[in-house]
Amino acid sequence: xxxxxxxxxxxxxxxxxxxxxxxxxxxxxxxxxxxxxxxxxxxxxxxxxxxxxxxxxxxxxxxxxxxxxxxxxxxxxxxxxxxxxxxxxxxxxxxxxxxxxxxxxxxxxxxxxxxxxxxxxxxxxxxxxxxxxxxxxxxxxxxxxxxxxxxxxxxxxxxxxxxxxxxxxxxxxxxxxxxxxxxxxxxxxxxxxxxxxxxxxxxxxxxxxxxxxxxxxxxxxxxxxxxxxxxxxxxxxxxxxxxxxxxxxxxxxxxxxxxxxxxxxxxxxxxxxxxxxxxxxxxxxxxxxxxxxxxxxxxxxxxxxxxxxxxxxxxxxxxxxxxxxxxxxxxxxxxxxxxxxxxxxxxxxxxxxxxxxxxxxxxxxxxxxxxxxxxxxx
Amino acid sequence: xxxxxxxxxxxxxxxxxxxxxxxxxxxxxxxxxxxxxxxxxxxxxxxxxxxxxxxxxxxxxxxxxxxxxxxxxxxxxxxxxxxxxxxxxxxxxxxxxxxxxxxxxxxxxxxxxxxxxxxxxxxxxxxxxxxxxxxxxxxxxxxxxxxxxxxxxxxxxxxxxxxxxxxxxxxxxxxxxxxxxxxxxxxxxxxxxxxxxxxxxxxxxxxxxxxxxxxxxxxxxxxxxxxxxxxxxxxxxxxxxxxxxxxxxxxxxxxxxxxxxxxxxxxxxxxxxxxxxxxxxxxxxxxxxxxxxxxxxxxxxxx
Numbered sequence: 001x002x003x004x005x006x007x008x009x010x011x012x013x014x015x016x017x018x019x020x021x022x023x024x025x026x027x028x029x030x031x032x033x034x035x036x037x038x039x040x041x042x043x044x045x046x047x048x049x050x051x052x053x054x055x056x057x058x059x060x061x062x063x064x065x066x067x068x069x070x071x072x073x074x075x076x077x078x079x080x081x082x083x084x085x086x087x088x089x090x091x092x093x094x095x096x097x098x099x100x101x102x103x104x105x106x107x108x109x110x111x112x113x114x115x116x117x118x119x120x121x122x123x124x125x126x127x128x129x130x131x132x133x134x135x136x137x138x139x140x141x142x143x144x145x146x147x148x149x150x151x152x153x154x155x156x157x158x159x160x161x162x163x164x165x166x167x168x169x170x171x172x173x174x175x176x177x178x179x180x181x182x183x184x185x186x187x188x189x190x191x192x193x194x195x196x197x198x199x200x201x202x203x204x205x206x207x208x209x210x211x212x213x214x215x216x217x218x219x220x221x222x223x224x225x226x227x228x229x230x231x232x233x234x235x236x237x238x239x240x241x242x243x244x245x246x247x248x249x250x251x252x253x254x255x256x257x258x259x260x261x262x263x264x265x266x267x268x269x270x271x272x273x274x275x276x277x278x279x280x281x282x283x284x285x286x287x288x289x290x291x292x293x294x295x296x297x298x299x300x301x302x303x304x305x306x307x308x309x310x311x312x313x314x315x316x317x318x319x320x321x322x323x324x325x326x327x328x329x330x331x332x333x334x335x336x337x338x339x340x341x342x343x344x345x346x347x348x349x350x351x352x353x354x355x356x357x358x359x360x361x362x363x364x365x366x367x368x369x370x371x372x373x374x375x376x377x378x
Numbered sequence: 379x380x381x382x383x384x385x386x387x388x389x390x391x392x393x394x395x396x397x398x399x400x401x402x403x404x405x406x407x408x409x410x411x412x413x414x415x416x417x418x419x420x421x422x423x424x425x426x427x428x429x430x431x432x433x434x435x436x437x438x439x440x441x442x443x444x445x446x447x448x449x450x451x452x453x454x455x456x457x458x459x460x461x462x463x464x465x466x467x468x469x470x471x472x473x474x475x476x477x478x479x480x481x482x483x484x485x486x487x488x489x490x491x492x493x494x495x496x497x498x499x500x501x502x503x504x505x506x507x508x509x510x511x512x513x514x515x516x517x518x519x520x521x522x523x524x525x526x527x528x529x530x531x532x533x534x535x536x537x538x539x540x541x542x543x544x545x546x547x548x549x550x551x552x553x554x555x556x557x558x559x560x561x562x563x564x565x566x567x568x569x570x571x572x573x574x575x576x577x578x579x580x581x582x583x584x585x586x587x588x589x590x591x592x593x594x595x596x597x598x599x600x601x602x603x604x605x606x607x608x609x610x611x612x613x614x615x616x617x618x619x620x621x622x623x624x625x626x627x628x629x630x631x632x633x634x635x636x637x638x639x640x641x642x643x644x645x646x647x648x649x650x651x652x653x654x655x656x657x658x659x660x661x662x663x664x665x666x667x668x669x670x671x672x673x674x675x676x677x678x679x680x681x
Contacts, residue, residue, distance in 0.1 A: 034579060046397070059583075061421075063583050181478060184478065188485070292626065293568065294528070297570070
């Protein structure tokens with residue numbers, strides 16, 4: 001028989017645990033109700049009055065990747081031991097305040113969202129889609145920018161394909177022993193026809209690396225939208241990262257259907273909007289943490305950057321070379337490359353150039369469409 | 379079937395009473411589990427959920443399944459994933475050539491056969507090729523290791539999800555096969571690709587890091603008891619430094635063990651620049667890494 005005091009204690013414990021899952025959700029860990037249920041089940045199987053066991057009950061059931069683990073490690077002491085929170089293990093030093101979406105949209109202050117009333121301006125800006133297509137993305141008025149957003153959503157990126165090892169029934173190709181025999185069995189073992197199979201085609205991986213440092217700021221919003229459209233189109237085979245002072249994976253955020261919400265989430269995830277660039281170091285982080293593991297292996301890798309590197313370019317060159325060896329095709333998109341009189345003389349580009357398969361412009365919608373074509377046929 | 383439980387195997391999993399007990403049992407097999415790993419494994423058994431292990435290569439993901447099978451006295455059934463793997467390679471298949479042969483034999487024997495009985499005899503248990511997942515369901519208890527799930531395709535994940543949730547499969551010609559005691563399932567991933575959240579949600583998620591230096595020395599002792607203590611400590615220290623040396627492929631525990639073994643084989647009593655240079659191939663697997671480390675051997679070995 002449980003006495004009423006015991007029941008209250010259990011209730012308090014339960015409230016504490018469920019409350020924690022809410023804190024965790026707010027911290028960016030996608031906690032679903034079945035995960036919460038698993039957490040409670042795990043807590044039940046362990047002795048949750050023991051700090052370590054409580055920690056592991058949650059970590060094993062509520063996290064799903066290393067990023068979650070880092071967030072969990074911050075949230076756990078903050079919730080369960082507020083007095084000791086300061087000396088918590090702090091492997092991932094996250095920025096104090098997440099930047100607002102407003103940072104995504106240069107030239108507009110205050111409202112970060114799409115709900116501001118731009119109606120009349122849009123009409124005024126509808127001067128001609130064709131002209132807008134070739135306009136420099138960095139030099140648009142707010143109204144033109146709005147119009148362009150809509151055009152962006154009309155892009156239809158197609159990921160490139162590669163031959164798959166899995167074979168499917170086909171009229172031509174290698175004999176399919178199993179299907180042939182199965183057919184023969186149906187005819188009392190008499191072999192009438194040879195069934196065949198052929199390799200199908202699968203989407204090839206695409207990796208988008210977007211430089212969000214200060215010098216790229218005018219293009220950041222457009223490029224993020226471009227990435228959103230691409231990720232939405234092929235969520236299983238396209239990955240997106242931002243390069244700034246740190247590397248940030250934004251694929252998960254960009255998978256949301258709604259563009260504004262996806263960009264808002266991505267904006268929150270990126271700690272270093274419009275900061276400096278350490279292109280070489282950040283590329284190295286990508287190659288080490290993701291590229292070599294498989295994200296870049298035989299993928300089409302697209303780097304969006306002006307190649308502006310403050311420090312030496314030796315590391316950058318080294319990393320681009322590594323990347324080109326891993327990737328199926330390495331494409332560098334430089335917004336300045338489309339302008340009259342452009343020559344690839346910036347240190348970063350010079351170091352990268354020998355290892356690139358393509359150097360493309362990416363300053364307008366037209367050039368982004370061209371990029372899509374190159375990616376499609378890579 | 380190939381996988382029969384060894385004589386004297388307990389019926390059902392002997393349930394260790396706590397994560398600590400489990401850690402002790404694992405330690406007895408030479409697998410040194412930290413709190414997280416012991417708790418994860420304990421929960422996987424208590425909650426009947428697959429354990430999803432992710433982490434750098436060489437952090438002991440696969441070895442965990444082997445150690446678990448050993449302490450439970452159950453067979454380890456392993457499914458190695460690869461691109462294009464499908465249900466036929468994971469679950470079961472029919473042995474077509476033998477079925478055909480059987481049919482020819484019936485024909486040669488002559489006589490009247492009715493179609494139904496011929497068909498029934500064709501889809502008999504003896505023509506069924508049980509693949510790892512089916513074997514694990516039929517061998518109870520057992521430990522099923524699904525290795526490198528990140529190499530398989532999404533479709534295969536969806537298929538696994540079903541089997542791991544139901545602990546049962548239906549073979550149209552035979553009927554349902556349901557595990558009496560669900561197998562303990564360990565999935566491993568090297569993170570070359572993100573595994574679908576639906577699958578992860580079914581599992582307990584364990585992110586494995588490289589061991590601390592103390593634990594690594596312990597591991598060396600327990601696996602290679604003949605390696606002198608000082609050498610083991612020096613190797614562990616050097617490997618820890620290598621993991622922070624910005625290498626293309628930081629060494630895992632397997633490389634630590636390889637290195638210690640290599641040093642032992644060349645008769646080294648302690649780790650100096652000469653012996654380290656000669657045996658570095660056991661630890662470093664890229665020319666760039668070897669070049670970089672060769673230049674800094676002194677610093678690496680300084681304690």
